[in-house]
Amino acid sequence: MSEMIREDGRKFNELRPIKIEAGVLERADGSAYLEVGGNKILVAVYGPRESYIRRLLEPNTGVIRCRYNMAPFSVDDRKRPGPDRRSSEISKITADALRPALMLENYPRSMIDIYIEVIEAEGGTRCAGITAASVALVDAGVPMKDIVVGCAAGKVNDEIVLDLSEVEDKEGQADVPIAMMPRTGEITLLQSDGDLTEEEFAKAIDLAMEGCLEVSKLQKEALMKKYSTE
Amino acid sequence: MIYVENKDLVIPGQILADDEYYSGRGTFKDNGKVCSSLMGLVSLRNKKIRVIPLKSKYVPKKGDVVIGKINDVRFSMWDVDINSPYSGILPAFEVFGREKKELNKVFDVGDVLFLRVVDVDEIKKAKLGLKGRGMGKFKGGIIVDIAPTKVPRLIGKKGSMINMIKDKTNCKIVVGQNGLVWVKGDEDMEQLTKNIIHLIEAEAHTSGLTNKIKNKLYLAIDGELPPEEVSEEEEEFVLEKPKLQNFKEELEQEEREAEEKEAEEKEAEEDKDEKEDKPDIAEVIEELKKKNKNKDNTISYGDNSNNSFILNNK
Numbered sequence: 130m131s132e133m134i135r136e137d138g139r140k141f142n143e144l145r146p147i148k149i150e151a152g153v154l155e156r157a158d159g160s161a162y163l164e165v166g167g168n169k170i171l172v173a174v175y176g177p178r179e180s181y182i183r184r185l186l187e188p189n190t191g192v193i194r195c196r197y198n199m200a201p202f203s204v205d206d207r208k209r210p211g212p213d214r215r216s217s218e219i220s221k222i223t224a225d226a227l228r229p230a231l232m233l234e235n236y237p238r239s240m241i242d243i244y245i246e247v248i249e250a251e252g253g254t255r256c257a258g259i260t261a262a263s264v265a266l267v268d269a270g271v272p273m274k275d276i277v278v279g280c281a282a283g284k285v286n287d288e289i290v291l292d293l294s295e296v297e298d299k300e301g302q303a304d305v306p307i308a309m310m311p312r313t314g315e316i317t318l319l320q321s322d323g324d325l326t327e328e329e330f331a332k333a334i335d336l337a338m339e340g341c342l343e344v345s346k347l348q349k350e351a352l353m354k355k356y357s358t359e
Numbered sequence: 360m361i362y363v364e365n366k367d368l369v370i371p372g373q374i375l376a377d378d379e380y381y382s383g384r385g386t387f388k389d390n391g392k393v394c395s396s397l398m399g400l401v402s403l404r405n406k407k408i409r410v411i412p413l414k415s416k417y418v419p420k421k422g423d424v425v426i427g428k429i430n431d432v433r434f435s436m437w438d439v440d441i442n443s444p445y446s447g448i449l450p451a452f453e454v455f456g457r458e459k460k461e462l463n464k465v466f467d468v469g470d471v472l473f474l475r476v477v478d479v480d481e482i483k484k485a486k487l488g489l490k491g492r493g494m495g496k497f498k499g500g501i502i503v504d505i506a507p508t509k510v511p512r513l514i515g516k517k518g519s520m521i522n523m524i525k526d527k528t529n530c531k532i533v534v535g536q537n538g539l540v541w542v543k544g545d546e547d548m549e550q551l552t553k554n555i556i557h558l559i560e561a562e563a564h565t566s567g568l569t570n571k572i573k574n575k576l577y578l579a580i581d582g583e584l585p586p587e588e589v590s591e592e593e594e595e596f597v598l599e600k601p602k603l604q605n606f607k608e609e610l611e612q613e614e615r616e617a618e619e620k621e622a623e624e625k626e627a628e629e630d631k632d633e634k635e636d637k638p639d640i641a642e643v644i645e646e647l648k649k650k651n652k653n654k655d656n657t658i659s660y661g662d663n664s665n666n667s668f669i670l671n672n673k
Binding site: 158159176177178179188191230232235236237238239267268269270272273274275276310311312313349352353356357 | 368374385397398413416508
C-alpha cells in the first residue's frame with residue numbers, strides 16, 4: 130500500500146476522531162452520544178418495557194424496534210422531516226445488526242425501543258448509529274453477548290481506505306459498511322455499494338474489521354469511564 | 360484461569376474466566392469461557408461467577424414486596440403498574456374475599472399500594488395480593504424511583520442505611536423491591552430524603568457509602584458532622600457490602616441450601632460478637648429504649664418496611 134494521503138489528510142487506515150459518551154440522557158433507560166468526524170449522533174434506549182402493540186411481541190423472547198432519524202438541519206440542504214426509504218432501511222438493518230448480540234430470553238413479551246437521532250451527518254452515519262446504539266443498550270442494562278460495533282471501508286481513487294467521509298462516499302467508487310461482534314469476530318451487518326473486485330472486497334472487509342476493533346476499544350473506554358470510581 | 364477480581368467493573372462480552380468456573384447470573388458460557396452479559400460488578404463465590412448489574416428492569420418474582428400504582432379498574436380486578444416490563448393484576452377476591460363491592464370505591468386509578476407478588480405465571484404476568492402486615496394503600500407522601508438493583512444498597516446491612524435515614528429525617532420510608540420508595544414526613548425532609556436516596560443510587564457501586572451518607576445527613580440536618588465513632592466498625596461494614604447486593608440471588612433455589620448454611624454460621628458468629636461486645640446492662644436498656652422510640656415514630660408503616668427487611672435478609 131502506498132503512502133497515499135487522503136483528502137482530509139488521513140492515512141488509508143486511519144479513522145476520523147471519535148468521541149463517545151454513555152448515559153447522557155436523564156429520562157431514557159440508556160443513552161449514548163457519539164461524534165465521528167463531523168457526525169453527531171444521539172441514541173436513546175427505552176425498555177425492556179410493556180408494549181401495547183401486541184402483534185409485535187413474541188411469547189418466548191423480547192423484541193427490539195429501532196428508529197433511525199435525521200434531523201432536518203443535519204445535512205447541507207434541508208432534509209425533509211419524517212421517515213423515508215433510506216431511513217426505514219437503516220432502521221431495519223440497525224435492528225438486524227444488533228439483534229444477534231442481545232439476550233432477551235428473560236424478557237418475553239417485552240419490547241426495547243432504540244431511537245437514533247442524527248443531529249449532524251458527515252458520512253458513515255449507519256455505522257456510527259450502530260456503534261452508539263450498542264453503547265446505549267449496555268447503559269440500559271440489557272443483557273448482551275457482545276458490544277456490537279460498526280465501521281466502513283471503501284474504495285476511493287482506486288485505493289481501499291477506512292472510514293469514508295461524506296466527500297469520499299459521494300466521489301468514491303465503493304462503500305462497504307460492516308458491523309461485528311468484536312469478541313467472536315462475527316459479522317452482523319454487511320452491505321456493499323459500488324464496484325469492487327473480489328480481492329478488493331476481501332481487503333475492504335479486513336480493513337473495516339480492523340477499524341471495528343479500534344472503535345470497540347473506545348466504546349469500552351466510554352462505558353468504563355461513566356461508572357469508574359476515581 | 361480467572362481474568363477478573365471480585366467487585367471488578369465489567370462490560371458485556373468481557374471474558375471473565377476459563378471453563379473450570381461456573382457461570383452464574385449475568386454471565387454466559389461461550390467456547391469454554393465464562394463471559395459477562397451485563398455491565399456490572401463481579402461477585403465471586405466458590406468458583407461461581409456472577410455479575411451484579413448496575414442497571415436493570417424489575418422482573419416480578421414470587422414473594423417480593425412491591426409498590427404499585429393502580430392503572431385501571433376492571434370488572435373484577437385492578438391493573439397495577441409495578442415499574443416493570445410486566446404489569447401486575449390485583450384480583451378483587453384478594454381484597455374482599457367473596458363479598459361483592461364496587462371496586463373503584465376501594466382503590467381508584469392513581470392510588471399507590473404496597474403489595475406482595477403472590478404468583479408469577481409463565482408469561483411473567485404478576486398476580487398481586489394484599490395479605491401481610493401493613494399492605495395496602497398509601498396516604499400522602501412521595502414516591503422516589505431508583506434502579507431495582509440498588510435496593511439492597513439503600514436498605515444496607517440489616518437495614519442499617521435505611522434506619523439511619525429514618526431516624527435522622529423522621530420520615531416514614533417503605534422500600535419496594537421493584538425500585539419504588541415511598542417517603543412521608545415533613546415536606547423539606549421528604550425532599551432531603553429524596554435527594555439522599557438518589558445520591559445512594561448514583562454512588563451505589565462505591566465503597567464506604569454508609570459513612571458518606573451519614574456525613575451528608577448530619578450536615579444537612581444539624582449543620583455539623585457526626586461525632587467520630589470507632590472507625591474499625593465502619594470498615595467492616597464496607598467489606599460486608601457486596602454480599603448484600605446478592606440477596607435476590609440468595610433466594611434462588613439452586614443456591615439456597617448452601618447459602619443458608621453459610622448465613623447461619625455467620626449469624627451465629629455475629630451473635631457471639633454482639634454478646635461479647637455488650638456485657639453492660641445499662642447499655643442494653645438504653646438500646647431497648649431507642650428501639651421503642653423508633654416504633655412510636657413509625658407506628659403503622661415502620662412495620663411494613665421491617666417486613667421487607669425480613670424478606671431481604673432471608
